[in-house]
Amino acid sequence: MLTPFDVWKMSSAFQTARMILSASELGIFEALSSGAKDTKKLARLCRSSVRGMEYILDALAAIGILEKNRGMYRVPKALNAALSPDSEDSILPILRHSSSMWFKWHCLTKVVRTGKPADCLKEMDRDTKDKRVAFIGAMHAIAVGRGIAHYIARDCKVASRRKRLLDIGGASGTYAVAFLNIYPKLKATIFDLPDVIPMAKARIEKTRFAKRIGFCRGDFDSDALPKGHDLALLSAIIHQNGRKENRALYKKIYSALDDGGTLIIRDHVMSDDRTKPPLGAIFAVNMLVATDGGGTYTFKEIREDLASTGFSRIKMIRKGDNMDSLVSAEKRLQT
Structure with a gap:
């Protein structure tokens, strides 16, 4: 039987998901595929602020998606193939697809009320070649x-x-x-x-x-x-x-x-x-x-x-x- 704490945990699970998807969108995993890097280098490669990069890298390390050692971040050995852009076992296409689905789920309240995909999706729902490649x-x-x-x-x-x-x-x-x-x-x-x-x-x-x-x-x-x-x-x-x-x-x-x-x-x-x-x-x-x-x-x-x-x-x-x-x-x- 679920407890109130279980329900709260379910409702806040979006935070972890969003960090992983944003890391994929920013190109953090691709940047780390060639080896460990520090915050400043990753911020430069991913065109991000140092402050923002530091916070998301530490959080990803805290949940085990990354490893941190003496200010350097790397992908754990067990996840190397999954988070490498060049691996046959890469799940990065799945993460890209999930990122596109995120925006659709953002409109769920309106969709439930109307029973139809919301107006906020029309612009982002164009079936571009990049989206199709990511989906396939x-x-x-x-x-x-x-x-x-x-x-x-x-x-x-x-x-x-x-x-x-x-x-x-x-x-x-x-x-x-x-x-x-x-x-x-x-x-x-x-x-x-x-x-x-x-x-x-x-x-x-x-x-x-x-x-x-x-x-x-x-x-x-x-x-x-x-x-x-x-x-x-x-x-x-x-x-x-x-x-x-x-x-x-x-x-x-x-x-x-x-x-x-x-x-x-x-x-x-x-x-x-x-x-x-x-x-x-x-x-x-x-x-x-x-x-x-x-x-x-x-x-x-x-x-x-x-x-x-x-x-x-x-x-x-x-x-x-x-x-x-x-x-x-x-x-x-x-x-």
Whole structure:
């Protein structure tokens, strides 16, 4: 049972979060990636006041994000890879994405009152290339750093009986690579926006799967999906849509899939009372501030929407707490 002190602690957790995000925005972690530095040098590199830099550096050292020794600050060895801009395990893209979300959450009170993203977001919500790169980088870091892509692919055992995967909104190809790594006979197509595909190609070219992955430019909201696939993946997509938009998307996927093909959905899948998993309930609020109609859905809602567009044999094949639940559905064989 929560105590009043617990509630107070929760309500002041924003202070720690804001310090970490500001350190990322200021470039403190990048500046320290080449070694320890003192306050004055960091203030100069980060174009900040010495007083302000000293306070935030000491606070970051106090909570263990940095280490301080004889006036010199460094990133702890255990966090070096995570806070280095050049590391494959870097979480800096996640921090950049979180910084952009901070401003949206700042408007939460107004958003709750109106039920729509607040006017204060319109100017900052422009989908710039930098924001998109940060978002895609964040999703890649989460999927790889926490091993999610690997165990999602592993648990989709139907892929062992499939020939070609369509990764819808596949971004940089993190999940396509994970699937191909486990299923050697599988090939894949990454379908995403025209300015995202070059990012995917650049990342895929560095892997051993370049010859097994194709690319298709398009917008799944307005364009038809490419045909010739017996497996489709919809990873962390449905939460950005309302149910009406999801039904339209499921209809497109049903039309594009080969007869007998399978759709896999990865997302939060909520309990009937919408309070579990807790991260899913919080993420629904994230969609409230960030989208016009997005949210997180129960299995019953997902099943109803899939069935309305023709899918059958709809089942939950994995139940998780971290946007790692899986739902599968099949397109009927035509007789």
